[in-house]
Amino acid sequence: xxxxxxxxxxxxxxxxxxxxxxxxxxxxxxxxxYRQKHGEAPIFLMILLKGGEQKGHDKISASFNEKKxxxxxxxxxxxxxxxxxxxxxxxxxxxxxxxxxAGTRLTVKP
Amino acid sequence: xxxxxxxPKHLITATGQRVTLRCSPRSGDLSVYWYQQSLDQGLQFxxxxxxGEERAKGNILERFSAQQFxxxxxxxxxxxxxxxxSALYFCASSKTAGELFFGExxxxxxx
Numbered sequence: 001x002x003x004x005x006x007x008x009x010x011x012x013x014x015x016x017x018x019x020x021x022x023x024x025x026x027x028x029x030x031x032x033x034y035r036q037k038h039g040e041a042p043i044f045l046m047i048l049l050k051g052g053e054q055k056g057h058d059k060i061s062a063s064f065n066e067k068k069x070x071x072x073x074x075x076x077x078x079x080x081x082x083x084x085x086x087x088x089x090x091x092x093x094x095x096x097x098x099x100x101x102a103g104t105r106l107t108v109k110p
Numbered sequence: 111x112x113x114x115x116x117x118p119k120h121l122i123t124a125t126g127q128r129v130t131l132r133c134s135p136r137s138g139d140l141s142v143y144w145y146q147q148s149l150d151q152g153l154q155f156x157x158x159x160x161x162g163e164e165r166a167k168g169n170i171l172e173r174f175s176a177q178q179f180x181x182x183x184x185x186x187x188x189x190x191x192x193x194x195x196s197a198l199y200f201c202a203s204s205k206t207a208g209e210l211f212f213g214e215x216x217x218x219x220x221x
Binding site: 030032034040041042043044047087089092094095096097098099100101102103 | 112141143145151152153155158160165166168200202204205206207208209210211212213214215
């Protein structure tokens with residue numbers, strides 16, 4: 001029931017782009033994306049709902065293909081502040097049973 | 111500040127002991143989730159409560175139990191502690207839909 005994320009880790013230079021993928025074996029109601037800095041609590045980035053809607057947050061955007069049960073997070077022109085571990089979450093109906101992927105560790109270097 | 115309060119922030123105890131972690135959700139949030147995060151690992155879902163009732167259960171050990179009280183705060187009880195239980199335990203709250211708000215976590219060290 002836990003979604004699968006890829007890649008496990010990414011190292012970028014400032015200004016480079018990255019894509020993080022999330023897939024699930026179960027039908028998805030929505031997909032959540034969170035970022036966690038080392039030793040801190042995860043922080044919400046965005047929710048993707050059914051309909052293939054693409055949302056954005058600064059230079060971070062995401063897409064959701066419910067037919068393929070997949071979501072992708074796009075980070076463009078990465079900044080040092082983007083470093084952290086990104087988790088996708090896939091709840092059941094009514095936000096029940098929120099499971100997270102294993103995470104993707106993103107490191108942005110100067 | 112997410113509005114979710116967890117206590118204690120740090121806890122050191124010995125194997126075989128029992129501890130209780132407490133979580134106060136954001137005002138108005140009926141759902142409370144508990145997650146375990148071992149060192150540099152992912153967020154392992156333990157259990158979810160909604161308005162006092164258990165709503166979903168993850169891979170929570172039998173030695174662990176939780177409840178949500180009428181005032182909506184929740185407690186996670188960990189007993190017969192083992193070295194492997196050392197981890198950061200997060201509580202999160204949400205409404206029926208929308209984002210989860212995480213507390214700062216309770217770091218448990220079992221010696």
